[in-house]
Amino acid sequence: MTHREFAGIVETYGDMVFRVAFSALKRREDAEDVTQEVLLKLWRTDKVFASEEHTRFWLIRVTVNECRRAARWYRRNIPVEEVPERPDAPESRELLDTVMGLPEKLRVAAYLFYYEGYSTREIGRLVSAPEATVRSRLARAREKLRDILKEEENL
């Protein structure tokens, strides 16, 4: 891979990797560190990706793993003042705040399902959990997000 190709990959997938990391870690600096680590892994790998979807899948999976590693370290070493970033629109802010208030596993599952559009089966493969577990996490997330999502449907 040339540096120019890599720049294209950062452009294409940088935001996605960052959002997955942010949904797991909640802090911009930490999410950016993980994003850098993940994209550099891609830069270094000899792996041949069969498709764009394969690349996305690999990146998300590696991001989830890196976030777990980072979260373990941060939990022990840095008092986390969890202040998620806020989009401008009030309704978006409310949803983001609520999502970020969920336990980590729930918000990552919710993000991958609702934003990235992955199925529960695919999320299971991404986070190394059985599909039934993903469904249960989504159900619990949905429970907490119900009011906001319902309002959205009524708009």
Place this chain on the structure above:
Amino acid sequence: MKNEAFERAFSDLRLSGEARERILDAALEDGRKAPARRGFFRPLRAALAAALSFCLLTGVTLAASPELRERLWGDFSGIKQDMEPGGENMAVYDGVEAWIDSALTDGYIAVVHVAVRDTQGDRLSSVYNDVVASGGKLYLTKGNALSYCMFYDSGEGVEMSVGYPPEILGFDRDTGTLMLEYRILNSGFSGGPSQVSVSINTGAFGTERIPIERFPMEDKTEIEQGEQFVFADGSGYTVDTTHEITLDTSTFTSMFNNINSKTGWVLVSDVETLPLKEGTVGEASVFLSDIGVTLRGKSGTAGQISITLRDGSEPTAAEGWMADDQWGGVYDEIVRTVSFAKPIPTEEVESLTVGGAAVSFQ
């Protein structure tokens, strides 16, 4: 399905321009350093493999010299290309061989490298597959990890360690060899015995086989009552609150102790004990070695551990220096260990702080 509300809420979250620049710069920097890495290390690996073969065949303690250790840490991929494992510290089942490659401890942290090779096929590659793992257990048979816990014999009886699942360091497709790294905090140690041995549970060997499968990576404290795990062949188990797992084949085992009376403990190897530098901060004792920092003190001993090297640099987690942070302890004493992702020779450490307070060394 995509949800519009989610799309609006999250689409404002973007990687900053500065971060993009940093990543591209880091790739450039990385590219300048690494273009010949594979080729360069090939002769080194061959020499190292020969050295390790000699160690294995003659029973010499593995990874005995700092230089050899440094090389072991430096490049694992393909390390086994010319190596023929042998000796007593190898377990074999159904054509799958597992052996201890190196083992280091400073008395508090142990770092053990285990190689696994399939001599009859390509079954291990499916384990490595697309995963860059940070944890995860390698399952060779139903419900049995290779391995979760480790036992130390310090010469005064066997003590169980506090352990985490191994990290997969690399997979050499040429030889079908998987390299695993275990990092373990042994709260049973008291300052580092001169020599210990380590046994790895290969309880998996000898029981019913299923296709090799990655176990879902779950933190045991977060496993939920009634949660179901299903393997690729359709078998599985349900978690219950007693922390016992019932396989659907009626096999019964204990998840967290992973004790399997059928097979016992094998893969015994000597462990090289590293020298410790001892210090104090507040009422806590601090031990620094090449592979990590350990605090022993009352419950509540905490705070960020940071190191300044003699060249003025400060290794951080983001740079990949600090690895797992592990806790253990007995009664009101707590043992906290931060193991390094790469070794940092103690002589290169200028200062060490815990929670911002400088550690004083004798």
